Amino acid sequence: DAGVTQSPTHLIKTRGQQVTLRCSPKSGHDTVSWYQQALGQGPQFIFQYYEEEERQRGNFPDRFSGHQFPNYSSELNVNALLLGDSALYLCASSFTGTGHQTQYFGPGTRLLVL
Amino acid sequence: SQQGEEDPQALSIQEGENATMNCSYKTSINNLQWYRQNSGRGLVHLILIRSNEREKHSGRLRVTLDTSKKSSSLLITASRAADTASYFCATTGGYQKVTFGIGTKLQVIP
Numbered sequence: 198d199a200g201v202t203q204s205p206t207h208l209i210k211t212r213g214q215q216v217t218l219r220c221s222p223k224s225g226h227d228t229v230s231w232y233q234q235a236l237g238q239g240p241q242f243i244f245q246y247y248e249e250e251e252r253q254r255g256n257f258p259d260r261f262s263g264h265q266f267p268n269y270s271s272e273l274n275v276n277a278l279l280l281g282d283s284a285l286y287l288c289a290s291s292f293t294g295t296g297h298q299t300q301y302f303g304p305g306t307r308l309l310v311l
Numbered sequence: 312s313q314q315g316e317e318d319p320q321a322l323s324i325q326e327g328e329n330a331t332m333n334c335s336y337k338t339s340i341n342n343l344q345w346y347r348q349n350s351g352r353g354l355v356h357l358i359l360i361r362s363n364e365r366e367k368h369s370g371r372l373r374v375t376l377d378t379s380k381k382s383s384s385l386l387i388t389a390s391r392a393a394d395t396a397s398y399f400c401a402t403t404g405g406y407q408k409v410t411f412g413i414g415t416k417l418q419v420i421p
Binding site: 201230232238239240241242245253255287289299300301302303304305 | 344346352353354355356359399408409410411412413414
């Protein structure tokens with residue numbers, strides 16, 4: 198059983214560019230959450246998708262947007278990249294029906310903005 | 312914003328010793344979870360404790376929760392070099408929003 202997968206593993210962009218990160222949830226999971234983790238910090242919640250809709254959102258600007266597809270996979274898009282967007286981006290999946298909210302994390306995508 | 316604060320932020324112990332990490336949070340929660348992260352990679356879920364539970368065990372892990380003090384502790388007994396990692400507490404409030412603390416960096420010296 199494949200766990201949560203993310204692509205790409207590493208990415209280098211320049212300021213002003215746009216980036217798309219991808220996530221495939223663990224089999225049987227229907228909810229995907231995205232987090233940004235700056236160096237030396239804990240993950241910060243960006244948003245969560247369930248039934249192809251954004252259900253919760255953290256304190257991130259509209260430059261951060263996402264999408265969930267019918268197969269539950271998800272994309273995170275960041276427009277007009279800033280140097281401060283350099284971070285590890287983590288995707289986590291869970292199953293809404295359990296009520297336990299245990300999230301399973303992917304290995305992350307490390308984004309460097311130059 | 313970070314909900315929890317782990318204490319200490321860094322901990323160095325000898326192999327075989329016990330490691331205790333604490334977490335404090337600010338708002339009411341549905342549950343609290345502990346995660347481990349190796350070298351800035353993905354997080355591994357360790358244990359979940361519900362708001363109506365006071366203590367939970369899983370192998371060498373023991374977690375306590377005191378909702379009146381809004382705090383939790385993670386005890387790792389008989390530590391091993393492989394336990395070297397960063398440990399995060401994460402609280403879940405309404406609607407599955409998970410909020411992480413800043414983490415405790417644990418080093419276990421062989």
